[in-house]
Amino acid sequence: MTAQFWEPLRLSLEVAVVASMVVIITGILAGRLMAGRSFRGKALVETVFLLPLVLPPTVVGFLLIVWFGRNGWAGQAIEWLFNQPVIFTWWAAVIAAIVVAFPLMYQSAKTGFESIDGDIEDAARVDGAGEFRVFLSVSTPLAIKAIISGGILSFARALGEFGATLMFAGNIPGVTQTAPLAIYVAMDSGNMELAWMWVACMVGISFLMLMLVYRARV
Numbered sequence: 001m002t003a004q005f006w007e008p009l010r011l012s013l014e015v016a017v018v019a020s021m022v023v024i025i026t027g028i029l030a031g032r033l034m035a036g037r038s039f040r041g042k043a044l045v046e047t048v049f050l051l052p053l054v055l056p057p058t059v060v061g062f063l064l065i066v067w068f069g070r071n072g073w074a075g076q077a078i079e080w081l082f083n084q085p086v087i088f089t090w091w092a093a094v095i096a097a098i099v100v101a102f103p104l105m106y107q108s109a110k111t112g113f114e115s116i117d118g119d120i121e122d123a124a125r126v127d128g129a130g131e132f133r134v135f136l137s138v139s140t141p142l143a144i145k146a147i148i149s150g151g152i153l154s155f156a157r158a159l160g161e162f163g164a165t166l167m168f169a170g171n172i173p174g175v176t177q178t179a180p181l182a183i184y185v186a187m188d189s190g191n192m193e194l195a196w197m198w199v200a201c202m203v204g205i206s207f208l209m210l211m212l213v214y215r216a217r218v
Contacts, residue, residue, distance in 0.1 A: 031109025057163020112146025
């Protein structure tokens with residue numbers, strides 16, 4: 001296989017791995033904080049967390065450009081810190097993947113934490129364990145199946161991100177052209193053989209991810 005074939009797959013995997021690492025950590029923390037709690041504005045917060053699931057990818061891409069573009073407050077802060085804009089870079093692809101994958105991890109983690117018997121956590125507290133120790137040694141192990149499922153689904157979602165990545169990160173070969181974007185370009189140019197090869201790889205990876213989710217839930 002040539003570099004033309006492997007490069008988009010490599011970029012897709014790199015973006016998905018980095019995005020998944022961020023999403024898993026933030027999703028677990030957010031899920032634990034929100035699980036079983038009731039406060040004013042909770043519905044609004046959860047709606048914001050889950051919104052990328054239902055928004056069209058073009059809307060997500062547009063909002064990312066507004067926030068992280070050169071005229072956005074986040075984009076200006078990043079450019080001031082690193083002396084370069086984030087838009088149309090590899091990190092833009094990562095940010096897009098994080099945004100669309102986070103809801104899956106958050107929802108899975110929250111469901112897992114909510115399924116824990118509170119008496120078990122209370123028993124650990126009675127034995128002298130602090131909140132962090134309870135979270136690390138009791139809550140997380142008991143919710144591990146849901147966490148693993150959420151992590152795998154988030155990885156698969158980040159791997160297949162297309163619309164927001166195209167708008168926010170662009171389609172730059174060797175920089176931001178992930179496998180979904182490469183498939184689109186190959187099909188548009190009539191190179192169906194190359195498109196089919198990428199499609200086969202993506203289907204295979206996605207199939208494996210779903211099998212792992214099933215095994216994690218058994």
